[in-house]
Amino acid sequence: MTKMKDMTQIGKALYDEISQLIEQSQQQLVVQANSTLTMLFWYIGNRINQSILQNKRADYGKQIVVTLSRQLTEKYGRNFEEKNLRRMLQFAEQFTDKEIVATLSRQLSWSHFLILLPLKSPEAKLFYAKSVATHTIGVRDLRKQITAKIFERTTIANLQNASNNPAVHNSFKDPYCLPFIFLRVTKHLLEEAF
Numbered sequence: 001m002t003k004m005k006d007m008t009q010i011g012k013a014l015y016d017e018i019s020q021l022i023e024q025s026q027q028q029l030v031v032q033a034n035s036t037l038t039m040l041f042w043y044i045g046n047r048i049n050q051s052i053l054q055n056k057r058a059d060y061g062k063q064i065v066v067t068l069s070r071q072l073t074e075k076y077g078r079n080f081e082e083k084n085l086r087r088m089l090q091f092a093e094q095f096t097d098k099e100i101v102a103t104l105s106r107q108l109s110w111s112h113f114l115i116l117l118p119l120k121s122p123e124a125k126l127f128y129a130k131s132v133a134t135h136t137i138g139v140r141d142l143r144k145q146i147t148a149k150i151f152e153r154t155t156i157a158n159l160q161n162a163s164n165n166p167a168v169h170n171s172f173k174d175p176y177c178l179p180f181i182f183l184r185v186t187k188h189l190l191e192e193a194f
Contacts, residue, residue: 031106038105038113045092048085065089090117094125107133115142124151 048068052061065085072080091113095101104113112132116125128151132142145151 034109035102035105038108038110039102041088041110042092042095042098042101042105044085045088045090046098048089049092087114087117094122104129104133107136109139111139112142115139115146119146121151127151127154 048065051064066082069080069082069085072085078084094117095104095113108129112129116128119125119128128142128145131137131145131150137145
């Protein structure tokens, strides 16, 4: 009976270990596929932008995107509809550094990038992209951060950071919190001095 119990425990441990290996591999495949797809979309947008810019004609650009979209959609599916090609163009225009895109594409999905595209400030785009990468937040939480204006609030808080302490920089998202905190710190320091 004990031998049977030991075999069951060994079998369970082996099953758990192999299951974990499979799940890790599946996750790696998802990350790799997402990164590859995001880079493909950047390359497509970049290439179309180069083609349009060489001819410097807006009408030509519109026509080539429509024609190219029809051809690609017919052969490769809905990912290459005109609306999506235009997003790829925007993506390559707004994220011009291929190395930054390659790095971010390992942590951000195409959906994350689509949420960042409407933002006006390049600094805001990079701030939110780094936030997604650092905190591994999903699309829904990214939308919440943008709606809550976390970038703007952090920027204001950083401006109010009188100490210029790098450890405090980008730590506060609410500018109203800083005076309160620094008042308490100052009061504490004054009490220690006397």
